[in-house]
Structure formats: structure tokens, C-alpha cells
Amino acid sequence: MSDEYTENKIEAKSADSSSGGYAPPADHIPAKESPDQELYHAKSFWTKWVFCQDAKVIGVQYALTATAIGMIGLILSWGMRLQLGFPETFSFLGPATYYQSVTMHGMIMVIYLLTALFLGGFGNYLIPLMVGARDMVFPYVNMVSYWMFLVAVLVLIASFFVPGGPTGAGWTLYPPQAILPGTPGSGMGIVLMLISLSLFVIGFTMGGLNYVITVLQARTRGMTLMRMPLTIWGIFTATVLALLAFPALFVACIMMTLDNLIGTSFFMPEIFTMGEKLETGGGSPILFQHLFWFFGHPEVYIVALPAFGIVSDVISVHARKNIFGYRMMVWAIVIIGALSFIVWAHHMYVSGMNPWFGFFFATTTLIIAVPTAIKVYNWVLTLWRGNIHLTIPMLFSLGFIVTFVNGGITGLFLGNVIIDVPLSDTYFVVAHFHMVMGIAPLMVVFAAIYHWYPLITGRHLNQTLGKIHFWITFVGAYAIYFPMHYLGFIGVPRRYYEMYDSPYMTSGVGLNQFITVAALIVGFTQFLFLYNIFTSWYKGEKSERNPWKANSLEWHTPDYPPTHGNFGKELPVVYRWPYDFSVPGSDKEFIPQHVAPSEVPTAKVEQT
């Protein structure tokens, strides 16, 4: 929007002239750039709740589907932990089953739970509401996106039932082993996995274009980019990353499917196995790794950036203080997103690629620590001199800070190429990525659910269950993954079905048993959380409007919880950022985004 276009159309809302000689601040309202969006009005039950085009319902559909498949991922992790803690105790856990559990657990949690939940779930629910739009710009495509995701999930589940079972190639699916008979599920299992991933990417692209274009084109008047809540900045940037990164995964999936089904050799060099030479040749297994990690590293930030954004908003609201250094926070998100595309080979330091790449990728990787550290400083500086309500969303946000800083600094170990040499492919890596992209983002998922549940359902989650859920999850998960780093120091490699009496492992037996018990307890607690979600839906304490006294638009819809079309007859006009808490000079404790300067003439806000 150019300045000349708007300059002539400033409408000053006349303030109450009785205020004597004091000139109230003029209210700047940018002109409408386009007519109101025409909205599809669903009539029947099917079009309202099943094949639904309302982003809010699609968001809930995404979230429920992701949670359901995530529970399968959780239960698979129990199988792994039982085997690691108490080997030779459970006869149903053979090596093939173990490796299949490892693989499916990883893939489900990263792609089908976290990515789908943050972007499909929170993205759909929050983007239109927070930027002041009635819906996504392409509601029909948005609906198809969810159904593609569901089909992808169903294909994934189907792979459990084909001959040979699901693939056990590890979530990285490295060829050649992924498609050779030495790996479980190298027949139909891997094919269905690759098809499911491809469907996921197609479905995600439909949703992702929606999120990006809605943020860029459908913001309400006055909602400049630099007034967007950080939640939207996080989800928006993550979606851009995903749109650029997923195609690499997509082509890798197609190429490996062809290698597997029609005998091409994209990733297959000359191979001698099982007493004979295969009819492959000329391909490169490292090519797959480059494609996979060109997707896989941004994927880490696809999960992390929405978490960064959401946690910023939650901390700010519950500490009754503006987020510290908003502009720096926005730029940090953008810079992290950009850098995330030139660090991928730090997953491949010992892959056999040219070792001189190590210098470049170690440098870029450690540079990312700078904007990331700034974000951490700004979260704790937001707490500084705040007025902190220790609500459950706030507790989970604090848990996020601890686990994220912990997981972040171990990233500095692994990113520094020479330190990665002894630690790669050990439990240090397992502990690192679970802490930083498992536990930390999950803390934010929980914070977000406790925070926005009242908006979605009009009721609060049970507080006692919530507190139990938080303390067991936070302390338990920390007790699982913090000591696990030290197994990596001993030298325990990851993806080992059992260690026999290896000298490295015997000292870790007790620790492994402790971790298994802790994992079972933390896992069961998540079912308590699900119980809380489902019972509070109709039995929870009724929530008043805007219970956390937040400023962003989603809490200020005419209907509470928001209904079809979000904002009633008139879309709101935005005059400020969403962080005007405890503004000096104002008698109001918080000033929502749509409150005009003339309504709070005494507030001494800084330009935002």
C-alpha cells in the first residue's frame, strides 16, 4: 500500500470536543483497498462440520487428527523405551519391530503431529482471527488441504497392515538400506511411507499458500506487518519455509519410489549384497541426504518458529507487559528462517561428503545462535519488571524457556563440526533434538491450548488437572532427556536394539531403566490431558469474554467464541500493536488493538 494512496483518505474520528484545550491524538484509518470478501455460507451439517470451509473448524479438524496420530507415535515410543530399559523382557519386541517403532515414532511426531498441529491447527484457527479477516483467502482449497492431510495419515496407518509391516528405515529413510531387504518394511512399507509423505506435501502446499496469502493480502485496515502479533509472524515465516523446503522432500520421495518400483538408480550406486551384485549403478546415496536435509533442517524451524511466536504472545499477555524488543523479535524470526536454508549439511558432517564443507556449515550454523539467543534474552527480559500471573499457559512458557535453552546450547555442541564427530549418531543427538524440537515446542503447544481453549470452546480447562499435567510433563521430560546426553558421552550409539554387555552400556543400565519409567509416567499424563480436553468441552468452567485480558483481535470478536465470519458486520480497524499492557498515563490496564488513540487520550504509548 503506497503512502500517496492513503494520504488523501485519512478519516479523523472526531473526538469528544468537551475535553477543552487538549488536542486528542488523531485516529489514522487507512482506506479500504478491496471490497469485503464474499463468504461462503454453509447450510447443512455436512458442509458446516465435515466438509467445512471455515478456517476455525478446519483448524480444529487438523488439531484433532494430528493429536490422534500423535498418540500412536507416543505409544510406539513406549515400545522402544521398554526394550531399551528392560531388554529381553518383552518377547513381542524383536529388532524389526523395534526399528519400525523408531521410524514411525520419529516420522509421526515431526511431520504428522508437530507440523500439522502448528501450521494446520493453530495456523488455521488463529491467522484469520488475529489479522482481522473473515476467513482464509481460499476457503475451498483450505478444506481440500485438510482432507489431503487425512488421506496422508490414513495411508501412513495402512502401512502398519501391509506384508512386511511399516518401514523400519529410520525417520531419515536413508537409501540404499531403506529399499533393500536388510531393513524391515522394505517392500510395501517404504512405498506407502513415501506416498503418504508426498500426499502430505501436496495437502500442505494448499494450506500453506492460504496462510501466506491471507497474511499478506487479507489483513484488516491498520494491521501493518509491524503490528502483527508475533504468533502470526512465527506461523507466517514457518509457512514460507515449508513452501520452499517441502518440495525437496517431495522430489526425494518420488525419486526413491522410482528407485524402489521401476529400478532407476537415483540414489543407488553399484551394490553387492546377499551374495550377488544388484543391477543398480551410478546413483548417489549422499544426494538423498542433501535433499532430505535441505527439507529437514528448515523443518526444525517450521516447528520452532510458530512456537517462538506463540510463546512470545503468551508470555507478554500473562506477564502483563509488552514483549521486549518487538522489532528485534520479528527480524530474528526472519533471519533465522533465512539462515535455516544454508545450514542443512550440519546433519552430514560425518556422512562422507567433502569434509571441507564442514567449515562453511559449522560457521553458518553457529551464526544462527545469535538471533536465537536474542529471542531468549527478550523472553526473559519481558518477565523482568512484569506482573507475572502464574497461570498454566505461563507455567508451560517458563518450561519452554528452560527446555529450549537447554536444547539450544547442546545444538552449539553438535553444530561445531569437530565436536559433532564423537557425538553424532549417539544418544547425545537423541537427547538434543528431543529437548529442542520435541519437548520445547510441545511445551508451547500446551501453553497455547490452555491459553486459547476458552476462545475455542467458551470454557476453561480444569486447573488442577492442568497443574498436575504441567509439573509431571515438565519435570518428567527434563528428567528423561537431560541425563540422556550423558549416555552419548559414554559412546552409546543411537538406533541400537540392544547393547548386550558392551562396556559402554553396562554403566548406563540403571539410567536407562529410570528413563523408561519416567517416559511411561510422562506418557500416561498426556492421556490425563486428553481427558481434560474432552470433559472440559462440555463440563468445564464457563469462561468470561477475554479471560486473560489480551489485546489481540481474536479475543474481541462480537460473538464469543467467534462464529462464522469472525467479526460480525464490520471488520475491526487496528490502531496499535497487540502489546499495550500497563501503559503509563492510562487508567486502562490493557489497550486492545482496535482501540483508537482518541479513546485513550492520556495513554503515553510509544510509536508502534
Place this chain on the structure above:
Amino acid sequence: MFVAIIFALVIVASIAFHFWSPWWWTPVASNWGNIDDTIILTFWVTGAVFVAVCLFMSYCVWQYRYRPDRKAEYKPEDKKLEFRLTWLTALGVVALLAPGLVVWKEYVSVPDNAFKIEVVAYQWGWNYRLPGDDGVLGKTSIDLVSDENPYGLDSKDPNSKDDILVMDADLHLKINQPVKVELRSFDVLHNFYVPQFRAKMDTLPGIITYYWFTPEKTGKFEILCAEYCGTGHYAMRGYVQVDEEKDYSNWLAKQISFEKMFAKNSGKKLLIAENKN
């Protein structure tokens, strides 16, 4: 109050665990002790940041907990503070990265006097090949692999004749002799990893990868495959025995050369028969 104390306790417990944990790395047995030094340095720098940030957070939670009469500060930005924190962090990153890259330079620069040996990985086991008196490994090709010629050595290459074939999972090395391991795989990715040597690298079908180290302690060290390679991955073990000069010569004398093996031409030992599962 309670919340702030628990968060602080979690941090204190982490520090205590770090210093009193019985779980720590195995004593280094190669020249790569400087990798351990880099890790220790990283521990101190990043550990200090972790403790500082988390204790500061706990302090804020305690000091600024909700009181109805309190009003939070309104301060959108503090350019000076943000600027200082940025540069301080950048400085810390340089302090970690620079020594790391120096050691990495050493890791990728193989000394000229390194003894070249070949490690052959397959599903699921290890074999080795040592150069004979000429000190050069002969050419190989996967097309030539057969029962009679399990390494696929090129019999036309004069360098291959005296190559010593160790068709066993146990490898012997001479102490204080720098070794360049050339890694070769027949089938899928593997990784030749001995925790006490601190070094590792993937083996790939189709290309030769390498790394080097100098064993500096005698003893028997377990080899673990560190790149997932299928159902038998966890069972893909072996041993490296680091010997004094004399023991090493004794062991070496018992090994068979390619020429002799080929002459026997019996192919009694199929590579695949090594499969331990």
C-alpha cells in the same frame, strides 16, 4: 514463590548432575584428546549462559510475581541493551567456533606418514585390508567380487598381490602409528566408530571415505557401527586391538596375502557367511 524455587532447583540439580554424574566419556585412546578439550570449553561457555538465563528467569518469576497493586513496566525497546547482548553473544560464538575449526582442519588433514588401511563394511560385519611391503593398497572393483576374490581386488594391479586380507571382525593396529582408514561399503551406509578414538565417518557404497587417527594406548577397543544399516545394525561389532610393535608383528605374520588366497582359489569363505545373525 513455589514455582520460582522449583525452576531454580531444576537448574541447580542439572549442575549437580553434571559434576557428580558417574556417566562420562571413556578415556581417550587416540590423538584426538583436543576434541575433548573443545567439548569442555563449550561446556563452560554454554553452561554459564544456560545457568545465567534460567536463574535470571527464576528470579523474575519470584520477584515480579503477580500483585494486584503492581504495575508492570512499559518499555518496548532498549537499543543499547539489545546491541550489547547481540555482540556479547557473537563474541561467545566466535570463542566456540574458532578453536573448533582449528581442530577440524587437523582432522581433515591426513599426515603424510599415515599407514593406509582399508575397512570393508557389509551387512552386518567388518573386514580389513592392509597394504603389503609395498605400502600401497591395490585397486578394487565391486564387479570383481566373487567367492574366490571376496574383496574384489584387481589381480592385474601389481600393488594388489601382497595386500593382506583380514577376513575377521578384529583388527590389530600398532601403537603411535598414524593410521588413515579408507572406508568402503559393499551394500548400504555404515560408520566405523570406536568411542575411545573419538573419530568416525560413514562408509558408503560407491565411494571411498576416510579419516585418520593415531592410537596412543594399547588395549582392546570395541568397534560399533554408528550409521543405521538395517535389522542387524546393533550387532555389527568388532574389536580393534592396539599392540606394541612385537605383538603387532606376530599378529601380522599370521595373516594371509591376496596372492596366497587367490592361489588357493577355493573360495571357502563367502563374505556373506560372515553374517553374525
